Amino acid sequence: MPRVSQDQLDARRQEILAAARACFARHGYEGATVRRLEEATRLSRGAIFHHFRDKDSLFLAVAEDDAAAMVETVARNGLVQVMRDLLARAVSPDTTGWLGSQLEVSRRLRTDPAFAKRWAERSAAIAEATQERLVRQREAGVLREDVPIDVLTSFLELAYDGLVLHLAMGRPAGDLGPVLDLVEEAVRRR
Numbered sequence: 001m002p003r004v005s006q007d008q009l010d011a012r013r014q015e016i017l018a019a020a021r022a023c024f025a026r027h028g029y030e031g032a033t034v035r036r037l038e039e040a041t042r043l044s045r046g047a048i049f050h051h052f053r054d055k056d057s058l059f060l061a062v063a064e065d066d067a068a069a070m071v072e073t074v075a076r077n078g079l080v081q082v083m084r085d086l087l088a089r090a091v092s093p094d095t096t097g098w099l100g101s102q103l104e105v106s107r108r109l110r111t112d113p114a115f116a117k118r119w120a121e122r123s124a125a126i127a128e129a130t131q132e133r134l135v136r137q138r139e140a141g142v143l144r145e146d147v148p149i150d151v152l153t154s155f156l157e158l159a160y161d162g163l164v165l166h167l168a169m170g171r172p173a174g175d176l177g178p179v180l181d182l183v184e185e186a187v188r189r190r
Contacts, residue, residue: 013051016041020048021062025100029059029108060118063105067122074129078137079156080184083163087180090173099168130156134187144189152187159183 023032023040034045034055041048052058073082108115130153137143143152163180167173 009051012047016043016048016051016058017062017065020058021066021101024059024062024104028100029055029104032059056115059104059108060115062101063119064122066101067126071125071129074126074133078133079130079160080180080187083160083180083183084177086163086167087173087176090167099164102164103168127153127157137187142189143187147187156183156187 019041020032020037023036027033027036032055034048037048037055037058038045048058052061070082073085105119109119110116131149134143134149134152134156138145138149147155163176166176
């Protein structure tokens with residue numbers, strides 16, 4: 001039996017995550033049956049669940065993957081950049097899948113206490129990255145000083161959530177660039 005390298009296993013895992021993301025986005029968590037996941041990934045259930053313990057673990061891995069990418073962008077460039085990136089890719093099928101996954105995370109947070117408990121750590125990481133970025137920006141003299149960091153964090157998170165909802169509802173992205181400029185200007189030092 002030929003040995004499979006770690007790189008091949010990692011690549012297969014990423015392929016499963018990408019296909020599962022699209023399946024969860026299209027059908028929701030409940031509608032993304034194992035059969036549909038098999039069709040989306042073009043793999044057997046055994047091959048899928050060799051990499052992930054069960055469907056719940058697969059969904060959480062998709063959501064964690066998205067959250068990790070978001071934390072990285074926030075830490076480097078801020079939450080407004082995450083919004084700009086999202087807007088720039090608004091017509092991409094990947095973004096549509098990502099938006100669907102975000103909405104499914106939101107739904108499960110309201111309806112699944114065990115999921116909400118597991119997700120709290122990921123949510124805290126995003127908030128922490130946002131706050132750390134804002135503190136660095138304030139120390140650099142770029143950020144307004146008349147509003148507490150936690151209020152600015154909440155403001156940016158609400159703007160982000162609003163953009164996600166706007167795009168997920170299929171509303172036109174249009175030219176929301178000036179809106180994001182306004183959001184960014186609202187937190188900048190005057």
